[in-house]
Amino acid sequence: MRLAAILLLLAGALPAQVRNAAVAAAGGSATAPVAPGSLAFVTDYSTLYQEPTIAGAVVSIRPVGSSTPIPAQVENATSSGITFLVPADTPLGNAQLIYHQAGELTQWAAITIAASDFALYTTPAPGVNVSASGPATSNGLSTPVQPGQAIEIFGTGIGALPQSSPQVTLGGVMQTVLYAGIAPDEPGLIQINFQIASGTPDGCYVPMTVSWGSSTATSYLSKTSSGMPCQHPFQLSTSALQTLDAGGTVETGMISMTTALEAASAQQASRQESASATFNSLTAAEIASYFTEPPAQGCSVGSNAPAGLVVSIIGPPFSGSVTLQHASTTLTLTAASGFEYSLTLPPTADAPLNNLPAPEIAGGAWTWNSSGASGAPSGSFNFNLAAPVQLNSGAPIIIPTEQYQTITWNGAGFDSGAMLQMTLTGLGSGAVSCVAPAQAGALTIPANLLAQFTPGGSGVLTVSVTETGASIPHAFLQSSGTLMLVNWSSGDTRPVDFQ
Secondary structure, eight states, X not given: OOHHHHHHHHTTTTGGGOGGGEEOSTTOBBSSOBOTTSEEXXXXXXXXXXXXXXXXXXXXXXXXXXXXXXXXXXXXXXXXXXEEEOOTXXXXXXXXXXXXXXXSOOEEEEEEEOSXXXXXXXXXXXXXXXOSSSOOEEOOSSSOBOTTOEEEXXXXXXXXXXXXXXXXEETTEEOEXXXXXEOTTOTTXXXXXXXXXXXXXXXXXEEEEEEETTEEEEEEEEEOXXXXXXXXXXXXXXXXXXXXXXXXXXXXXXXXXXXXXXXXXXXXXXXXXXXXXXXXXXXXXXXXXXXXXXXXXXXXXXXXXXXXXOOEEOSSOOOSEEEEXXXXXXXXXXXXXXXXXXXXXXXXXXXXXXGOOOOSSOSEEEEEEEOSTTSSOOEEEEEEEOOOOOBSSOSSEEEOSSSOEEEEBOOTTOOTTOEEEEEEEETTSOEEEEEXXXXXXXXXXXXXXXXXXXXXOEEEEEEEEEOOGGGOOXXXXXXXXXXXXXXXXXXXXXXXXXX
16 A cells, blocks of 8 residues: 555645534534544634644543543644544544643533544645556646546545445546545545546546445546646646645735625615725635535525635735726725725615616626736736626515515526525524525525414525636736636625515
8 A cells, every 4th residue: 555655745734634523612513523433623723822732632522411521532733723533432422522732721612423424635635646657646736637547535534434335426427446445554544546437527626526325525636638737727827736736825816896785675775885806825725615516506494604715915015006997987996904905885875676776886897907006916807797686576575484485586697607695584583595506597495494484574585696616707817927816796685574
């Protein structure tokens, strides 16, 4: 086995990759179950700023109803948290995770111990390319896997190893599994080897699905038929891809444009709009987050607000201004809190829903322009925005709680990959979240999900459309090497009466 070499390739960032075991800080709850015998990670931001050490970190798990915590083996300790091995004999069910770093007070979090909850490592490399004639290489943007080549991927959270083998698809094509089992000499680590099948599509972020037992995990791999660096969707150069693969970053400008409609009643509606620009340094994982699979379509119980991308600001404080222009309208973004250009437009005056004033951040052709004298790299480019989303209903929206309810909006003009997210919340009576293609123009909420709301009660319905992710249509590489991304979003919020 080539496990020792593989772990050297993944050294340093391995613990942070354990996604099925990310646990909130003290008093929080697990974001996913953890399985006996698997690696787990608890977030623990130091309050005493003492250098974390494995020897100084202590973790135990107390099953609910027991007075005796089960000691857990600590595998690593960093300033962001502790990686530990869930004891193989930990009973299934609810439990309390008890932990502390050197010099800190003891913290705790509520967790769930499940039979399995398999998760894949995705950074710093989603897999390792195995060469028949040379050394193994991390799968990356500049080092993709080729047809017929074997690749090794890793994960944790399988619990008791199922008798059946995992099934792996890459780009929707079934792959041939060569080996699946415990990674030698690495407690909690699962290793899967498979061979790239013919017909597997090329790409920088080819979606990968691993199904094993009752668990399914998703990630991505870089694959090309020639073995040459992949053609990046953001037109990044080969040298930029190599920089990202080596753990470096790409300077990125993010232009955010938002328009939101809010209606208190059919006669009292207004828009709130803003635009901003920041310049950041994005890692390979942060750029890859734009190309993850979109949220599953359909409706479910609960609120499902999308998580934002956290980035680090680079460069000196900004000064001066940059502009965004549409038709005869020019939006001038001025330096705000030192590291951002921004403009918040005054809310429009109240107006009837059927006679709203046109939005300032309107659909159509736009132009970004920076002279380069104000801190932003010089450059100018054109892009197009869709018209803001708007529901085809009044205010309040009347929703019966005993029958299916169809919500419609102006779907024409949205890109094929743009997704609409809808959240319906009742005053003290639950929530429903739905996802649908924005260009569909309609979604239906099942009656069984509406039954949780109380007739005669009130609530709020919010829809939002964001043209980002894999479908982002606005990415421009400047001559300076700066990648410019336009993140556009629009929303509509209405009161609801339940009947």
